[in-house]
Amino acid sequence: MAAKIKKGDRVVVLAGRDKGKSGEVTLVNPTARRAIVQGVNLVKRHTRQTAQTEGGIISKEASIDLSNLAIADPKSGKPTRVGFKILDDGRKVRVAKLSGDLIDG
16 A cells, blocks of 8 residues: 655644644654654653763654654645546556645656
8 A cells, every 4th residue: 555644744633632743754653553743742751860971851853653644735735635647658556536736846
């Protein structure tokens, strides 16, 4: 199955405490069906001081399930479903169902 959400995509959170927030996908783990989105699902991590890093409470992004994410429509920015289309030159591209725009150029 082709990936509907990829690194670099702009996504909207559909469920959870960050519902409605949007951000850019920084990492996708397709086998675990999880992704890390910039500025979404922030957790506090207590870290010990080492020679390289300072100790203290660090805020970082935790992974979020792919089922709770939807691609933001390129035109409106609203959450949309993803379809696939094969162009004349044979490339398979992702298409936003809401507006019909191409997601990957």
